[in-house]
Amino acid sequence: MSLDVINNNPKMLREWIEQAKVREKKYREEHPDSLIPLFEAELRELGYDFEISNQTLTFMPKHKKTILPIAIRYYQEAKKLGKDNEQEHFLSFFHFKGFDDVVPMLLEDFHSTKTKDLTRWFIGSCLYEIRSKSYIPEYLEIISNAAYGSNRQLLILLMGEWKVEDAIPILIELLEDEDVRLHAISALGYFKREEFRPYFERFENSKHSGWRKYARAALKKLDKQQNSSVSGNGELRL
Numbered sequence: 001m002s003l004d005v006i007n008n009n010p011k012m013l014r015e016w017i018e019q020a021k022v023r024e025k026k027y028r029e030e031h032p033d034s035l036i037p038l039f040e041a042e043l044r045e046l047g048y049d050f051e052i053s054n055q056t057l058t059f060m061p062k063h064k065k066t067i068l069p070i071a072i073r074y075y076q077e078a079k080k081l082g083k084d085n086e087q088e089h090f091l092s093f094f095h096f097k098g099f100d101d102v103v104p105m106l107l108e109d110f111h112s113t114k115t116k117d118l119t120r121w122f123i124g125s126c127l128y129e130i131r132s133k134s135y136i137p138e139y140l141e142i143i144s145n146a147a148y149g150s151n152r153q154l155l156i157l158l159m160g161e162w163k164v165e166d167a168i169p170i171l172i173e174l175l176e177d178e179d180v181r182l183h184a185i186s187a188l189g190y191f192k193r194e195e196f197r198p199y200f201e202r203f204e205n206s207k208h209s210g211w212r213k214y215a216r217a218a219l220k221k222l223d224k225q226q227n228s229s230v231s232g233n234g235e236l237r238l
Helices: 002-009 009-031 036-045 053-059 064-081 084-094 100-109 117-129 134-143 146-161 167-175 181-189 194-201 208-232
Strands: none
Touching: 002 117, 002 194, 036 053, 036 064, 036 084, 053 084, 064 084, 064 100, 084 117, 100 117, 100 134, 117 134, 117 146, 134 146, 146 167, 146 181, 167 181, 181 194, 181 208, 194 208
16 A cells, blocks of 8 residues: 555554554664664754654655765664664665765665675665666666676666667676566667567567566567557558
């Protein structure tokens, strides 16, 4: 259920908040050295009013100038202390379009051998949401590196959504990598190029539902484009 639905239903919102309070209390009892209460105490001292942790995210991106430097500081502290789950919590504050200033830090951490796999996936998700075109060469380097496995998925999609020409040979090569094949098919589909048809036809009857779905979706785009072109030339009217 979406937050919009919950926020528009006072009773449901109150139930959601109370349930979250129970979960947070349990977490803090189990993690007495958690950094999250310290972070939230700083926000309250600055005048921010909230009941549960999830509500602090609603202050972003409007209050980026004030909150982002604090979130970065706690993210770095969580990383230093090896608190992976809390590092992921603070990553949520970077998950907004246009937050280009955190990209260098995130790229460094993505490449770090000390970064845990799940945290690396969250970093990739942040980079996808930030959508900074200033770092396309770095993204191409990442998606080319098989060692990053499924953590490349969202950046692969981003290269397709942006129709990055330099990504094409990499995406074609990634069709051989089952960790990211679905995303490579989807990314190539964004280009809507007839010469890519054989790549999609290869998977249109695959037993794998995801590969089949996205291959057929890409072929449907090509067919629609082809029919539109024929109709526009006056050779055929649909």
